[in-house]
Structure formats: structure tokens, C-alpha cells
Amino acid sequence: MTTPTTVSRRAFIRVSALAGGGLLLAAYTDLAEGAAALLDSAADFAPNAFVKISSEGVITIMAKNPEVGQGIKTMLPMLIAEELDVDWAQVSVEQTMADQQRYGSQVAGGSSATPSNWEPMRRAGAVARAMLVAAAAETWKVPTSECRTASGVVTHTPTGRTATYASLAATAATLTPPDPASVALKDRSAYRIIGKRTSQVDNPAIVTGKPLFGIDVSLPGMRYATFVKCPVFAGKVATANVEDLQRLPGITKAFIVRGGTQLTGLLDGVAIVGETWWATQVARRRLRVTWDEGATAEQSSEGFARQAATLGAQAPEQTLRSDGDATAALAAAAKVVEAAYEYPFLSHATLEPQGATAHFHDGIMELWTTSQTPQGARQLVASTLGLDAASIQMHMVRGGGGFGRRLTNDPVVEAAAIAKELAGTPVKLLWSREDDMTHDFYRPAGWHFLKAGLDARGALVAWQNHFVSFGSGGRFASSAGLGANEFPARFVPNYSVGASLIPFGIPTGALRAPTSNAIAFVFQSFLDELAEAAGADPIQFRLDLLSSPPVGVAQGTMDAGRMRGVLEKVREVSGWARRAALPKGTGMGVGFHFSHRGYFAEVVQATVTPRGVLTVDKVWVAGDVGHTIINPSGAEQQVEGSVLDGISEALAQAITISGGAVEQDNFDMFPLLSMRQAPPVETHWVLSDNPPTGIGEPALPPVVPALTNAIRAATGKRIRALPLSKADLSWS
């Protein structure tokens, strides 16, 4: 219960700032500090940094996270609106600036926004509601317990008196916010916004072509920039004819930017700034640059494959996990299966190429970015350019796809470095498609040398894996690792996994469902081989494995019961039992994977013609991401997008390295799935009694092995290397 206290705004802020206690509350005292900035007039009510109700009746909810197509700009405000108890139609949503102190964590990564915001965002709404109720109760001199709310109106139940939130805003603004941990939250059965299909708030702007994306930023007097880096990663500029370029029509300035050696930071390049972006692209054709390519020029995909084969034949350099005695168990096994798997580098290929806009003025570096980690961008720009982090203002602009590419802030620091050179002039940097594809942070390639043993009853008793990946000094490169608890770890009594690393100079990073997007293909395919060797049904074999008592206790790892739940569900909805009746050339395959706290099992039906032409007929998905699907429309979108993304990767995508540079530079060489190739995707939720978790990634990994296992069922061909475009799928 809140005791209404009349205080000045200054005191209001001070009082709430002093009300600190636990972690959650501490976060909210920061938020209360930020609230003042939102107030346009004394009559407005801004109980925290996320809600603002004007006396004119405008209800604004702030969206704090980067939006790159995952739907968070809609989803987080839905949580607030639910507990604020307004109608969704009454709400207008605004994107915040990047300001971690005011808004808390602002990251688009790891499918983390749902679990980390599920409670705090609802509490932000509930605090505001409690204050509006208190304001009404104070006005009417009645107990708050006699008041109820709905659709932005407080009603005094015994008398039927009503007051709109707008009419209460001025009074509510004088009250002390209650401790967020103390406010009551709705029972799930009372939800009116959460759980309802909700169209993205930016959709009207998207379908009418309003300027919305990073590439659309436009400022008075703005210039456009192209930044040309060495095709070989981290190569240095030796010479460049920048004076010649500067004389070309429409070119404002051309200059060499000196960078460092850190692949995630500012690298050497030639900046070409002009009156239009096209002018900079035309000038680029006249660029004569010599590069000091460095040692990475010796590296190639072929070389990596040779090194992997050599390393794979030796003992692993390091042990990642060891349970029981895999060597002895393999020697004693009734059946031993051995296989080597590999997968290629992949590019993110966001449809909006990388870029950023920067304006260095009045001692401030003002940035407009599509970064998935704006706080990281701020730190990178500050440390690289020697600026005070507090002097960097960051606008968060919608990104045309992220998939992990915008976790890395190289385009932001490039734009800032160029703008610093042109102090006073806003500069929009845009990478060409070719720049984007050849200067990515790639999903690392990898090789797995596997051996497993079955006992006489067909149970999996031993698993040995030598993972050859990238890194140096015993440390995996970014997104090139393998977790010690990764399934089937803990479910096989004799388990031994080791790794050897190839040092390299190729930038790698997180691509949607990092590590999982590769590991699921390998492990779920190999499990299929084992099920086949055991003469078992592929789903039953997996269910049995998930039912075996786990070795040891590991916090935060997969809950076998939840995984069995989605496997059983997908078996039922896909009509798995009918697969025996499918004609030759058509097959069904299954895969499951736990990642980002989400449980997904998927079945693919695929048809392959005798000449080897593959059609993915249909995908069935069963997912468990907790008890509530916050925005079913958005969640289904993410599942469909993830599934089709995985199919796109598996069909024909591969980045290859030659002479230290990427060989593919546009969609003709790195094809994206097209509409004709997109199969129907049927999504089913298993609503378990767990708090909701994220959905941007975990539906991707299982589809890849489900597809390759379906190809095996259809053709008898086992796929152990991706992409499928390199495989001969013909059969007779």
C-alpha cells in the first residue's frame, strides 16, 4: 500500500533516489532519475523512465531495446501496458536513446530481452498504475482498495465514480512511487494485452515507406561516406591516391584513416566523403590503393581444411569434458559408429548493409546507430577516438536485420572517426553489399571427429568427439566454442570431448543461435546415425536417451523433461507414425536442441527427385519457451523466420576464404532462401509452468539436422557436410 506523500518534483526525484534497496529497486531509482527528462510540463506524470501520461491524455511508453526485426519495440511496451491497465490502442510507443543508466540494459542479443524484462517491465507499468489509483483515492478520499482500473480509467467500485488517467496525471506526479517490488501484478488469467496477437508498432510506417532505418537517417548539411578497407582482414593502407579522388565531382574529402589490429575495432581504410553516396561510389572506382596485407593473406579455406584433417587425426589439444571411460567403453561396445562432420563459415547478410551516421559538434559526438549493443558502441567510440563516453549521444535507429551482425560496432567507430575528421558536418557512412559480405564477423567453420558406442540393447554407452575449431592459446575464437554441458553431455555415461584449435586472422562472431546453429546439425545428425545403428525409431531413441539418469548436476542446463515434452508434441503433430508409408524419395527427419533457455523439436518432410532435386515439403515445430507467449504473432514470426533461416543456411550458404579474403561478395554467390523455396511451417507451443524466455534464436538449430535426417530417410544419403548444394542427392 502506498501512502500518498506530497513533495516537490525535485524532492520526488530525491526521495525515490533514496529509496534504494535491492537490485531491482536500485535499477528503478536510476529510472526515476531519468523520469524528469521526460516531463514536458508540471502536469505530466512520468513515474519512471518508461511511462509518461500527459494531462492531455497521451499515454507514451518508451521502448528501450534495439529493434532489428525481433519485435522488441512492440513486445516490451506490451508488458508495461498490460500492468498499466490501458488499452493497446491508447498507447503510443517511442524508441529511447541509448542510456544504460536511465533504462538499464539495452541489448539485442542472446534472446535475453524476454527473460530479463518480463518482470521489471511489468513492474514499471504496475508502479504507474498504483500511483494513478492512489491519486484517485486521494482525490475521492476513499481507500485504494475500493478502486479498480481498466482501459486507462480508475473506477471507485462502490460509487461508480470514474477518473481518466489523464485527469489524474497531475496529482499522481506529486506522489512518491512505491517500491516496484511491492506492487501487485495481475494474475495471468486477467491479461488483456499479453498473449494477444499484436502487429508491430512500426508496421504502418514500414508499409508506407517512411524513413525509419539506419540508412534513412538524414540531417541538414549531411555528407555521405564510403569506407574502403583491405580485402585481407586488418591489412594496412600503404599508399592511396586520395588527392586525386578529392578533385572528383561531388567529393568533399578523401583521406586515409589509421586503425589498429583489433578486428572488432577501427581498421585501416580510405574514407571517401561526398555530396551523394553515389558520388563516393563512383570515386571509389578511381581509387588506387596499395595494401600491406599482412600474414592473414596466407590463410585459406583449403588450408584450414588441411589443418583440420591433420589435427583431427591427432589427440585433442585440450579436454572439454570427460565422464567415465569412453575409450574402454568403446572397446567393449557391441557396435561402434564413427563419422566426421563439417560446416562452413557463414555471413549474416542483413538486408540493410552496415552503416551509421555521426555528427561531431560542440564537443559532442552524436551518433545514429542500428547497433545491437549501443553501450558497446559508446565504449568503442570513446576509447578509439579518445572521447569522454559521456560526450557521446546515441540515437537508436531501427536496423534492417541484425542476426548478431550488429553486436559488433565496427561501422559505428568508422562513422565516428570520419565525422571527427569533418568536425561540424554530419556524415552518413554506408557500406556497399560487397563491403558488408566481405567484412563480416562470420559464423566460424568447424570439424567434428565423432565416435560412439552402443551396447547390445542399442543404448548409447560411449561418445567421443574431437572438435577442431579456431582460436589460439587454448582459447576459442568468438562463437567457435563448444559448451561442456552441450547435449548429449550428461546423458552418456562414458563421454569424452576434446578440442584442437587453428589460429587464424578471420573475424568471427555470433550468428543467430551462435554455436548451436552448427552443433545441432552435427550432434543431431550423428544421433540419427546411432538410432539407425541401434535399429531404433529416431524419436524414440532420443526420448530414451533423454530419460536416462543424467551424470552430475549442472545448473542452467537443459531440463530433459521439457525436451521430452516438445519431442512428444512434434511426434504427434507431424504425423510421424505415417512416415513408413511415404514413397521412396520422400522422408521425414527430426532434430531437437536446447539453446537460449528455449526447447525446440522439429520435424522436416523433404522430397528428393531421383536426379537429386530437393524440395522441403513442410516443417513442424514444437517449442517450449514457458507459460506465456507474450505476442503470439511476433513469436510465430520468429519461429518461421528462424526455421527458414536455418533451411537457407543449409541449402546453399558458405563463405570461403582465399588469400586471407572472402570470396563471396553478393547474393549470387551467397544465396538467400527465396519465396518459392519456403515450405509451410506449423508451430505448436508447449506451455510449461516456467517464466517466458526468448524466441529470436532457439527455433533455428533443430531444423538443419531435421532436414538432413529427412534427406537420409528420403534417399539413403547421409549428409555430413554443409551446404547441401555441394552434395549429390541423386538416387535410384
Added chain:
Amino acid sequence: MPVTFSVNGSTRTVDVPPETPLLWVLRDVLDLKGTKYGCGAAQCGACTVHLRGVPTRSCVLPVSRVAGQEVRTIEGLSPDGSHPLQRAWVELDVPQCGYCQAGQLMAAAALLAAKPTPTDADIDEALDGNLCRCATYLRIRQAVHHAASLAATDAAGTGARRRGED
């Protein structure tokens, strides 16, 4: 050399190098940011506009080639976002990141103009060259069908009003 052409019904004259792709004239000279750059090589369809009603890749089309012709962009698809496709796109929540959708909508609009009730195969054929990195294809297909039915309802309503019915 100045080039004059019609954009969304207005006559515009631009003074740019004649080989400048229409895309960059639209975006950076005429400030019509709805048409998007994806590949610069007519491979993705993000830059699709209508040239005399025909879906055209503006990223490889020199502006000199549109002199005296009629160009329509996403901003001119309807005055107020009420084209059946735009309504269907919002209603069915088609976009994910949204970056390709202007191109998808322009390709779909040309399809509906030619075939008011397209089949799945018609849609696949008309839109296969418009890549969506988020893979919103399933919703796009649904929404084109939905737009076709919205358009039919609109037409029936208009017809009814014209006949003096309610």
C-alpha cells in the same frame, strides 16, 4: 544534365550525372527513403519501383533511362496507407525487420493489378526475386491473398454505392 520524369504523379527535374541509378536519385536527391538499397546488382529486389506500372529494379537503372516516364514508389502506392496490400500487411503483421517490404509491396501491387485473384503459384512467381532475409514469405503469401479479398470487398462496396444500395 537535367532529367525530368514523373514520380508518384508529380513532375520532377534532377540535375545529376545521367548514369546515376534511379534508386539514389529517389533516396538522396528527392528524399524518398522508402525504396531501399540491398545489393546494387538487381539480385534482391529491395529497390523495386514501378516504371510505367512494371516492377523494376531501380538500383541498376540509370536515371537517364526514365526521362519522360512515370515512376511510382512505395510512398505513392496510396495517399494514406490504405492500399489493400498495405492494410493486409499491417493486419497480418507481415514485416519482421521490414527492410525488404517496400520492394515486396511494389512487386505484389503489380501482380494484383494484373491478376486480382492470384494463386500461390502466381505469387511465388511474381515475388520470387524479392528476397526477405527474415523470411517473412509465409506471411507475405497470406497477405497477398488477404489483400486480394480486401480489394474485392472494396470493389463490391464501391459498386453497391454506385448502384444506390447501402
